[in-house]
Amino acid sequence: MPNVIRYRLDKKRRYAGEEAGRELVDYLNSQGQDRQQVIDLLNDAATLVESLLPFSGRDPEKSLIEIKRSPALYKKIMKARDRLDLEHLARYRVQYWIEPKKFISGERVSEVICHPMPAIAYQIDAVLELIRQDKLLSVRQCQECHRWYFARFSHQEFCTGTCRAKFQTTTEAFKERRREYMRGYYKLQMSGKAK
Numbered sequence: 001m002p003n004v005i006r007y008r009l010d011k012k013r014r015y016a017g018e019e020a021g022r023e024l025v026d027y028l029n030s031q032g033q034d035r036q037q038v039i040d041l042l043n044d045a046a047t048l049v050e051s052l053l054p055f056s057g058r059d060p061e062k063s064l065i066e067i068k069r070s071p072a073l074y075k076k077i078m079k080a081r082d083r084l085d086l087e088h089l090a091r092y093r094v095q096y097w098i099e100p101k102k103f104i105s106g107e108r109v110s111e112v113i114c115h116p117m118p119a120i121a122y123q124i125d126a127v128l129e130l131i132r133q134d135k136l137l138s139v140r141q142c143q144e145c146h147r148w149y150f151a152r153f154s155h156q157e158f159c160t161g162t163c164r165a166k167f168q169t170t171t172e173a174f175k176e177r178r179r180e181y182m183r184g185y186y187k188l189q190m191s192g193k194a195k
Contacts, residue, residue: 015152024127025150034123041084042127045131045136
């Protein structure tokens with residue numbers, strides 16, 4: 001009998017952008033004070049990314065000319081850019097500093113927030129990190145329960161398999177297949193061939 005080598009993964013599989021995405025999703029699913037502000041930021045950034053994605057890797061000047069030729073696309077991009085208001089966002093920056101005493105003693109590095117609302121500062125950092133990793137469009141809302149989730153795959157549309165199944169049972173195609181199955185099952189029961 002041949003020797004069988006079994007491999008076991010000790011660590012859970014990690015996906016690009018998942019850490020920042022999970023942090024952002026946890027905040028969006030909570031009832032945070034500035035939740036709507038973060039959702040607006042996320043939607044505007046996603047609009048920019050989706051609109052500019054077809055032009056990535058191309059000559060910037062030619063791309064800009066092409067964008068300006070399409071008034072609807074240009075207007076959409078400029079509207080999202082204006083709503084982002086980068087000067088306003090810069091006030092929420094997180095700054096780090098190290099106190100020499102703590103550094104020598106081995107204590108954790110302290111953090112200072114430049115704005116009185118620290119939660120939104122961390123969420124803005126998470127959005128920027130997702131943009132850097134090209135994973136901003138992976139933060140989505142479930143079509144069934146409308147909770148936020150981080151999509152590990154581009155085709156993922158639901159937060160869980162339960163939501164996917166629940167959504168599928170509401171479609172007309174599923175209902176028709178179910179009716180056909182139940183008709184056949186009823187006939188089988190009435191014929192006495194099934195228990």
